[in-house]
Amino acid sequence: xxxxxxxxxxxxxxxxxxxxxxxxxxxxxxxxxxxxxxxxxxxxxxxxxxxxxxxxxxxxxxxxxxxxxxxxxxxxxxxxxxxxxxxxxxxxxxxxxxxxxxxxxxxxxxxxxxxxxxxxxxxxxxxxxxxxxxxxxxxxxxxxxxxxxxxxxxxxxxxxxxxxxxxxxxxxxxxxxxxxxxxxxxxxxxxxxxxxxxxxxxxxxxxxxxxxxxxxxxxxxxxxxxxxxxxxxxxxxxxxxxxxxxxxxxxx
Amino acid sequence: xxxxxxxxxxxxxxxxxxxxxxxxxxxxxxxxxxxxxxxxxxxxxxxxxxxxxxxxxxxxxxxxxxxxxxxxxxxxxxxxxxxxxxxxxxxxxxxxxxxxxxxxxxxxxxxxxxxxxxxxxxxxxxxxxxxxxxxxxxxxxxxxxxxxxxxxxxxxxxxxxxxxxxxxxxxxxxxxxxxxxxxxxxxxxxxxxxxxxxxxxxxxxxxxxxxxxxxxxxxxxxxxxxxxxxxxxxxxxxxxxxxxxxxxxxxx
DNA sequence: CGAAATTTTGAGTTCACTCAAGGATGGTGG
DNA sequence: CCACCATCCTTGAGTGAACTCAAAATTTCG
Numbered sequence: 001x002x003x004x005x006x007x008x009x010x011x012x013x014x015x016x017x018x019x020x021x022x023x024x025x026x027x028x029x030x031x032x033x034x035x036x037x038x039x040x041x042x043x044x045x046x047x048x049x050x051x052x053x054x055x056x057x058x059x060x061x062x063x064x065x066x067x068x069x070x071x072x073x074x075x076x077x078x079x080x081x082x083x084x085x086x087x088x089x090x091x092x093x094x095x096x097x098x099x100x101x102x103x104x105x106x107x108x109x110x111x112x113x114x115x116x117x118x119x120x121x122x123x124x125x126x127x128x129x130x131x132x133x134x135x136x137x138x139x140x141x142x143x144x145x146x147x148x149x150x151x152x153x154x155x156x157x158x159x160x161x162x163x164x165x166x167x168x169x170x171x172x173x174x175x176x177x178x179x180x181x182x183x184x185x186x187x188x189x190x191x192x193x194x195x196x197x198x199x200x201x202x203x204x205x206x207x208x209x210x211x212x213x214x215x216x217x218x219x220x221x222x223x224x225x226x227x228x229x230x231x232x233x234x235x236x237x238x239x240x241x242x243x244x245x246x247x248x249x250x251x252x
Numbered sequence: 253x254x255x256x257x258x259x260x261x262x263x264x265x266x267x268x269x270x271x272x273x274x275x276x277x278x279x280x281x282x283x284x285x286x287x288x289x290x291x292x293x294x295x296x297x298x299x300x301x302x303x304x305x306x307x308x309x310x311x312x313x314x315x316x317x318x319x320x321x322x323x324x325x326x327x328x329x330x331x332x333x334x335x336x337x338x339x340x341x342x343x344x345x346x347x348x349x350x351x352x353x354x355x356x357x358x359x360x361x362x363x364x365x366x367x368x369x370x371x372x373x374x375x376x377x378x379x380x381x382x383x384x385x386x387x388x389x390x391x392x393x394x395x396x397x398x399x400x401x402x403x404x405x406x407x408x409x410x411x412x413x414x415x416x417x418x419x420x421x422x423x424x425x426x427x428x429x430x431x432x433x434x435x436x437x438x439x440x441x442x443x444x445x446x447x448x449x450x451x452x453x454x455x456x457x458x459x460x461x462x463x464x465x466x467x468x469x470x471x472x473x474x475x476x477x478x479x480x481x482x483x484x485x486x487x488x489x490x491x492x493x494x495x496x497x498x499x500x501x502x503x504x
Numbered sequence: 505c506g507a508a509a510t511t512t513t514g515a516g517t518t519c520a521c522t523c524a525a526g527g528a529t530g531g532t533g534g
Numbered sequence: 535c536c537a538c539c540a541t542c543c544t545t546g547a548g549t550g551a552a553c554t555c556a557a558a559a560t561t562t563c564g
Contacts, residue, residue, distance in 0.1 A: 069392040143439025187395030
């Protein structure tokens with residue numbers, strides 16, 4: 001259940017038994033969702049914090065003339081709206097792309113964890129640092145890579161992240177995006193996404209059947225997308241890090 | 253000196269006198285820089301934490317074929333490499349765009365503040381949340397806006413942020429970017445940046461002389477760039493926020 | 505003052521877009 | 535179980551925004 005989060009946070013900070021229990025008990029309830037729903041809207045303060053258990057969501061922004069930009073994908077283990085609770089207002093919306101479930105963590109619960117469990121607070125902070133790192137890579141992706149590279153890069157990222165949380169079967173995984181949604185994620189038109197996917201398939205790098213993808217040639221795909229997984233911090237042990245001791249944080 | 257940081261962090265959390273003194277004493281020394289230097293490189297762990305006092309730096313990533321993408325601008329009051337200290341490794345490089353100075357905060361000092369001053373830790377966290385919010389807007393900017401809009405948007409952002417830290421004189425401020433650098437920031441070619449700037453000038457929205465810009469028509473420029481300052485959280489008071497009480501965070 | 509960097513201009517090219525229509529797919533209800 | 539509808543994917547042709555290359559004009563700086 002919340003095992004996902006615990007496992008993930010442990011990447012950053014090894015947690016005590018007590019802390020693990022606190023985390024495990026943090027979930028008030030779970031919430032099932034279908035594709036096309038919105039969890040929070042830009043400008044609102046989220047009522048609670050949502051943790052993805054299953055399925056895929058996205059952070060997105062609506063721009064002029066009906067344009068949309070997806071600015072992040074939220075997979076199992078990701079927190080949807082902690083930033084909104086931190087700042088009192090969401091700078092973006094969160095919507096669902098597939099069916100799935102989220103765990104709901106009441107804000108008092110979160111507040112309590114932050115106050116009483118320094119290592120949890122630290123781990124949550126780091127979780128958000130990784131989120132920011134991914135967003136920076138997206139800027140580079142949309143800003144300076146060709147259409148072909150962008151799509152390859154996106155495939156690599158989703159694949160590696162799903163593998164990391166155990167939501168892939170070997171090199172195959174559910175592809176959570178329609179081509180229109182992929183277009184909104186990498187800043188291309190739907191038609192062009194279609195053509196780039198066809199090219200990747202014809203080159204034998206990937207294989208798609210229905211909503212399932214299989215990466216046939218990981219090195220080839222990573223080369224095609226200039227992908228290096230470093231920015232995902234998937235293997236960040238808690239060792240050898242500078243700011244690596246208990247600390248506190250608070251509000252007035 | 254570090255007044256900049258104090259003022260900024262106070263946006264988020266009102267600090268006690270003790271905390272302000274701690275912050276004021278956090279700076280070990282200052283470091284002057286010239287354009288074209290690098291503070292930290294991707295992959296490294298920063299030795300210390302740098303706070304911009306004056307001048308402009310950028311976060312950037314180098315991609316294949318000599319391409320470069322600037323993923324953030326660092327202005328007075330911004331922290332350059334806290335994320336690197338948090339994660340033990342930088343996911344990007346930090347370079348200077350102008351001459352200026354940074355304050356150097358030793359990591360033990362930072363560590364001590366995080367351990368002993370919850371509100372400072374919280375404020376630093378929020379500082380990074382705002383950084384992430386800006387990066388998301390950059391994804392939207394490069395992904396879904398026209399060249400004309402991107403340049404207008406960048407001008408608005410830099411102007412508003414410089415105004416917020418008192419580094420603008422009314423509607424005029426130092427423009428810290430060459431056209432090649434602006435191109436790397438918004439994902440365009442140098443030549444096209446030049447043409448878009450000319451267009452903005454000919455439309456009477458801005459005025460440039462040397463490295464100084466004046467915004468002649470704020471509403472017009474914001475309209476041109478689909479700009480809304482919300483994502484900058486410039487006026488985020490500490491009131492009415494959910495996670496707004498002391499908390500702690502730590503490492504194993 | 506001269507060298508280097510930056511900005512500007514022009515012309516031709518290309519990558520990705522738009523528009524439009526035809527297939528495929530999948531879910532729903534009869 | 536099949537028919538239907540909606541959504542999604544695919545294809546083609548023409549267009550356009552932004553790119554590249556190259557060179558001239560300007561500014562900056564030692």
